[in-house]
Amino acid sequence: MDLSQRRQLPLFSIGIVQKLTGLSARQIRYYEQHELVQPARTEGNQRLFSLNDVENLMLVRSLLDDGLNMAEIRKRFERHQRIGHGNNENEPTDAEVYEWMRQEMLESPSPNNNSLFQGDLFRLYRRNL
Incomplete structure (x- = not known):
């Protein structure tokens, strides 16, 4: 498995992503709605985010902070x-x-x-x- 594939592995729950990004669950779901991230789903429909998703969310937050x-x-x-x-x-x-x-x-x-x-x-x- 190469680095690119590892970065796309769905590993993080929305709670962990909240801590990593400083975003609320509502904000994260809003950005998902706007297709800025596409988290994977478990059989129970729980969102699982990859490292790429986390980086995209951090970029979104930075761009919003920039106006x-x-x-x-x-x-x-x-x-x-x-x-x-x-x-x-x-x-x-x-x-x-x-x-x-x-x-x-x-x-x-x-x-x-x-x-x-x-x-x-x-x-x-x-x-x-």
Whole structure:
């Protein structure tokens, strides 16, 4: 079993996730409703969250703290999922990153907006190095 598969194992109950993220059960269910996390279910219908789910919830909380609304967060998650598919290591191509950055700059011209691309700009110039 590789690391990627281990990160997707459903291990944590909602109570543990509450402690790890600082979110209430109601908030967690709300984010699930908006498809920002997709926890597995036991036969008794209990939610079980993976490490990836916990990280997504922590990212949602951080983005909300930064002032983004749910619609903006959903857009970012959808783009991230769309770009992440299609290659072996879930790493987008340079063209996909360039297009995503272009769209993000057009949609949110605010200088205080935290970009998902911090640290990724080098990818556009690495061919010239």
